[in-house]
Amino acid sequence: MQADNKMFDDFVKLVNGAAGTLAGVGREAEAGARSKAKEWIGGLDFVSRDEFDAVKAMAAAARDEADSLRARLDALEAKAAATPAATPSGA
Template sequence: MQTDNRLFDDFVKFMNGAAGTVAGMAREAEGATRERAREWIGGLDFVSRDEFEVVKAMAVAARDENDALKGRLATLEAQLSAQASPAPIAPQAAS
């Protein structure tokens, strides 16, 4: 047996409308919060992952080049010290 209760129908319609309104407000609040977070984080000095990886690769390359230059410098210094050291003087015979 089903009854026609207009008050109950109106209450259900009101609650459905209120639930839709609350859900819409929640979506708007979430969107506004995300936007504020993006603005706040965007103002900080963060770098992207790609930028970080590029700088990291450049640092590794610079370190490798530095090591290679240190090796070349050590070789050149060894050659220079070998050239600069006086050769042993042979004793001269008395005549």
């Protein structure tokens, strides 16, 4: 009976050791995958949030300026259409 108990204890120690080793391998694999992902993503040409917001603000300002210039052009075209066309002299 004592021999069976010792064999069972040895088997439990073996399984616990294997489980600990597998858990360690899993943690190392996860850390390696995270490291590779960060390296890969870092190599891509992403912009920061601040840069994105700055460009977005510049685009909005340019859009507002274009709308303002379009309104001025429409007013000038309306004014030019309202004045009678000058007839060339000597024709």
